[in-house]
Amino acid sequence: MSSSYEQAARSWVEHLRSGGTTPWSEWITQARQAEVPTGWSVPGAAQLELVRRLGLASRLDGATFARLVDVVLHRSAPGRGLAQQPLSWPEPDGAPRRFGAPPTDPSDVPVDELVRVAVGTLTELLLITPVPPAPSELTRGRFSRGPAFVLAGAPVTTSAVRRELAAAGHAEGGTSPRVVVIAEPFDQSLAQVWSARVQRGAPVRWSGFVERWANRRELPPSADFPALARRWVCEVGADNVHVLVAPHDAAAEVATGLGLAGVGQSGVGPAGRTAKHPEQQPRWRDLSVAGIDLARRVNAVLNVRAAGPDREAAVRGCATVLATVATGPGQLTVPQPFQDWLANRAQQVADDLREGGYAVLGDAVHIVPRSEGVPTGPRRDEVLRVAVEACLHQASATRKAEQR
């Protein structure tokens, strides 16, 4: 026979599954009864609170939302964290149990735990509905007459510029190219390298990523602007290498510098990120800081959930979903213990660029970041908001795929 606790919990689950959003603390003030199926056990407080948060943000129809709730409740949170906590219960009689994790009011569940459940849910949804590969990038024809050029530098910006130029018909490549190295402020460049690594499937945290590079002599290749420029000087000569420092409108400035026609300035953001042809997306999406952090958490779960093409499709799908619900740019600098390292290395980069013997457009001083007041890591509540949006978005996509 089920206890009053189980009956109240069961009725709350049904309420939440139908889109209700009443908090548990209010729910138990009224006598609630429900049929408790044999073998049913009360889901964890974090799972149920996430369902309530999803309900608060949901625009899904009832059936799609109920399907999403089933996904949330079917698997417990992946990875390490707090043990599944039972719901708080005022009466000693029928209380959850004497041992195990202490009961909690679901509203008090830490944000990190809600994120953990949401990450498991999003991962599951991504594996249920794989995203097809994006159309391949525009490649340069063998007999193309357009100016030959190569872009180098921070991956997200160059990727966006590359796409913007390609959308105007200018494909990168060609013999004896002119080379543009786009040099962003050093912390932004590092964040872009982190973003690209995460979008390739790495589960690395921002702090861990920074710490690893801070312990090395070299810099990430795409953020080591002097090394990039040196390499191209060897290939094409100093006259054909230009470093563009912290451009306001990267696509337009690159196009102007290279004499490429048809790349308009209107609607193009700081890195030329507006999609004119949605089917051709930049290789590295311009995700918000919270979006990158959510993606790296999903990658960690995918490491143990899928391999090979399934994993690749899910990683790709995650970037696609997040490009819809978590676009950048967002400010991010390195954690405080690494800010001296950041300033010194950035200053060294700026000095090396000035002495490189190639054209530097803009003041290299802008490569040295100004870290005051800039966030040093993702904000947990923002990661949760993005996770909720991503789950709702992907649940809708999954439902549509199932109905096809």
Place this chain on the structure above:
Amino acid sequence: MSEPGQPTRPRRVLVHVGAPKTGTSYVQDVLYLNREALAKQGILYPAERFDEHFLAALDLMDLHWGGLEAQAVGAWDRLAERIRAWPGTAIVSHEILATASRQQVRRALDSFGDAEVHVVISARDLVRQIPAEWQENVKHRRTIGYGEFLDRVIDPARTGELASWFWGVQEVPDILDRWGGTLPPDRVHVVTVPKPDAPRDLLWQRFTEVLDLGGVDLELETDRTNPSLGVPETVLVQRINQRVNGGVLAGEDYRQFVRELLAHRTLSHRSESPRLGVPDAVRTWAVDLSESWIDELQARKYDVVGSLDELRPDPATGPFVDPDDPDEHAVADAATESIVTLLEEAARLQAIEHRLHGEVAAARDELERSRGRWFRAKQRLVGAAEDNRLAATGLAAYRRLRGSSSRSA
């Protein structure tokens, strides 16, 4: 197996779910090394590699583990498939299974099909388990001090990952509630770890009884154990962690050199060092908690192999040696021994490197001799073509005649 196609009893699955530091590594190694002998007796230990059940547990619980999880994709389903296809008894054993949530337990039990499932836990008194868990944390790269570890463990709120993990693998009544809640009590078995002065093989005898291994002639010598460290040795590893974390030493290198070479094969042999214990206040708290566990386990009427009294901590036999305020001479002595071990290892690896260089050079010479004059002439032409226009034209003409596949000549 006794008679193909005629099992002597219904399909059974024995799931050994922990706890850590209760002889689990030894049990798993004996089962793995003897899996063929066991199979002849109708007992399946489904493992092609020694850590297969660990990988299956990672998969079941979606756990990442320093990159090893990539090898775990689908491991639980593969394990369960082999168990379902086996007509006799199957054994699954890994101590991290203790942390499984109710949903994960349900998935695991459902995956065994219609087999009769038994859950086994081996349990040791808390006063020995608490310092052992801190030591395991240190051997897994954590840098937390012992005092802080104790504070987190005894905090009833259990906030944080560390406390959650500790109680997830150590709180015997809760583990058995999750794993055994849907089973009759006679299919839930508690193996208690004997006190230190008990005969050495008593624990193994208990495992033999509960895993039904009595009729099998087993090889019991293994080299894979999880030995404990003394106080200065644990402190040394903790300090090494502070220096090698953050990208200095990759996970695989840490496992090979710090955990295996230093901790397990070097520092654990220093048996004269003081052992880890708990302060008096923690001991008192642990004794009270243990009494409540013993009462609860008795009330549930599980099958106990050994005695629940063994879960009651013994009085302290000596003063508490605080790892947060260690004897620096002892730590330095352990560090010196570690340096010697690492130098020996470096010399051994260097000798291997020299030998391999020699083998590669010899193989290259042999290859060169076997290629003949025509190849050497072509090689000279390719070299000359880099500077000499006439040679380059000749090479291009040769390649056109020969076809594109000759470009690598």
